[in-house]
Amino acid sequence: MALFCVRTLGFPEISRDNRPCRLPLRKGLALLVYLAEAKGPVGRDVLATMLWPDSSEDVVRARLRRLMYRLQLVLGDDVLATDRSTVRWSSAVDLQLDSQLFELACDRGEFEQACRDYHGDFLDGFSPGDCPQFDEWAFFRREALRGRMIQALERVVHDRHAAGDYAAAAGYAGRLVQLDPLSEVYGRHLIRNLLLAGDRAAGERHFEALKQRLRDALDVAPETETLGLLNTAAAAPIDTPPPTRYAYGGIHLAFQTHGAGGIDILVLPGFVSHVERIWEEPRCRAFLSSLAVTGRLILFDRRGVGLSDRVGFNPSVDATARDIGTVLDAAGSRRVVLFGASEGGPACIRFAADHADRVAGLILFASLAKGNATPDYPHALQAEQYDVWVQQLIAVWGGPAGIETFAPSLARDPQARAWWASLLRAASSPGAIKGVLEALRDTDVRHLLGQISVPTLVLHRCGDRAVRVGAGRHLASHIAQARYVELDGADHWPFAGDQQAVLASIRQFIGGIAA
Structure with a gap:
């Protein structure tokens, strides 16, 4: 059974048995990604409308047939399963989708693994061109995965900080800042952990960078809590949830x-x-x-x-x-x-x-x-x-x-x-x-x-x-x-x-x- 890996976190890529598949067809790549995310059959009419929104029904069906034929030449005849009305990835292949692996890690509470699995935003920098329905679908999927990544990073930052591993916490906090550069909460996470890790120069550098971003983008000054970090970082607690305790009354x-x-x-x-x-x-x-x-x-x-x-x-x-x-x-x-x-x-x-x-x-x-x-x-x-x-x-x-x-x-x-x-x-x-x-x-x-x-x-x-x-x-x-x-x-x-x-x-x- 052939192993196909579909990379969607970052610019999309397809590989078969760990060898990259050269797909010069942007709409072909879009089709394969959409089918992988769907986890099942997708109607031909849905795919046709998504990829060729302004063409007639006869034209788009013919284009879809030609596209699938060209994909099979590159990937192999056993990759796509079709019938008169639907298309899907064949059950004869072993399909791995990085976005699903990322979500599974989040669901299991394996947040550090999830952070390792997230190599970039969903379909970052990719568009099939002139396909507004596909681009809209990709946008909402991108935002959903990005939100889960932010949550995973927050949990890891909190856990690493609580364990006293401030250098690691700062590394993950830096990724939070990359995802949301104007968030003072994330900026404080980064600066505080850098200071606690003993890297004051880096903490001061990131403080100045945050202050500059806030001024340039929002024309505001940092909050009082942010301004006080350089003086009180060693004593200032991170914004961690309070500890959970248990009361017993029969349960x-x-x-x-x-x-x-x-x-x-x-x-x-x-x-x-x-x-x-x-x-x-x-x-x-x-x-x-x-x-x-x-x-x-x-x-x-x-x-x-x-x-x-x-x-x-x-x-x-x-x-x-x-x-x-x-x-x-x-x-x-x-x-x-x-x-x-x-x-x-x-x-x-x-x-x-x-x-x-x-x-x-x-x-x-x-x-x-x-x-x-x-x-x-x-x-x-x-x-x-x-x-x-x-x-x-x-x-x-x-x-x-x-x-x-x-x-x-x-x-x-x-x-x-x-x-x-x-x-x-x-x-x-x-x-x-x-x-x-x-x-x-x-x-x-x-x-x-x-x-x-x-x-x-x-x-x-x-x-x-x-x-x-x-x-x-x-x-x-x-x-x-x-x-x-x-x-x-x-x-x-x-x-x-x-x-x-x-x-x-x-x-x-x-x-x-x-x-």
Whole structure:
């Protein structure tokens, strides 16, 4: 069986049994790459339209036949398998695609291997010419792979820094700077690690280069943190996620604490979470870091998802509320502001109703009191509609499932899509998340709303596509003296869209409690 290696990371190349295949045909190379990425048969009409968009059907079909004939002369008759309507790489060849090897390394958490596999941007410098559909497809694929590479480099920089291998961390940080030269975060990673590795001259050189880039491209000066690096590098910590610990209350619950403010803020997100992966998304990291300035942040994964123990039953609201208490005990928290986002809200409501003495305040963001609609609660999906949605979500679980609903402003952002898909895969399997979602479907805490006696802030974006704004209005109208703030936008995630408006409302609310 012949071994074909398709290189797509960098300028594309094809080799057979480790010998380069000389392909002077740009559209032939484009066709082979597209078929390799497709992992299966592709319609002749799709290929014809992609490669010859302005020609008639008869012309493009004839050109496609001639192109495949010429490819077979170069590669061999056994390389392409065709029928009357489709074309694909033959199963008789052993096909290796570097972009897929890179993604597999990322999926397995082998981030240093992934960095070694990434030799350049997808199809860097290549275009078949006059093929806008192919170029558009290549652009989005390039951005998705580039986003995963940035994530892999971030993880390796963090890991190498934590291990005290500052020279290696600086090497990987240098690649981050190459991918995003205007990122001060990446520039600080590079400069800080160079200084800690003892190479002050290189650190100063890269500091001056960063300052020049920011001035030339953006007409701005470096941030205060960047300016202070040369004086405080030895003591300044890298922007690493806080360490993960475990609380035990019959099952192990993964949690983190971050910051040292005067009040504790426990964040319980929606149906899925991963306390380590959430820090990989820059907007989410910025949002959480801002909360940690307001108070000591406590994060945890509910039972059944993320880094917490899997359970053999559907976790109820009562069970999750008990888990809140377990985590607060482990974190040494006596009084806390609960931040319940989306499906995290009902468990926070349960805990606040049962333990008002431990709750300084309750924040409900894009949340709801009941998981499915009934005649007296029209603010959610009907149970049948909910089940259909769950099936649709599970069917595409390997990818950025539901991002168009959860964060429409980020739906076309390749890095956000790649991060969300990666978080979902790390947080749960399709079968396990089905049980979590079924439990949330059956949630109903309406009877508890009248028992809430702690200060409460209800935040909801008016165009939220995941939880209707009526659900937020219902919460506010049934909790005594709750403050309701309706925000602009359609994003369900608090860190997506205008996060500053969310943070401003939270700071004002917590400031009132502290006063």
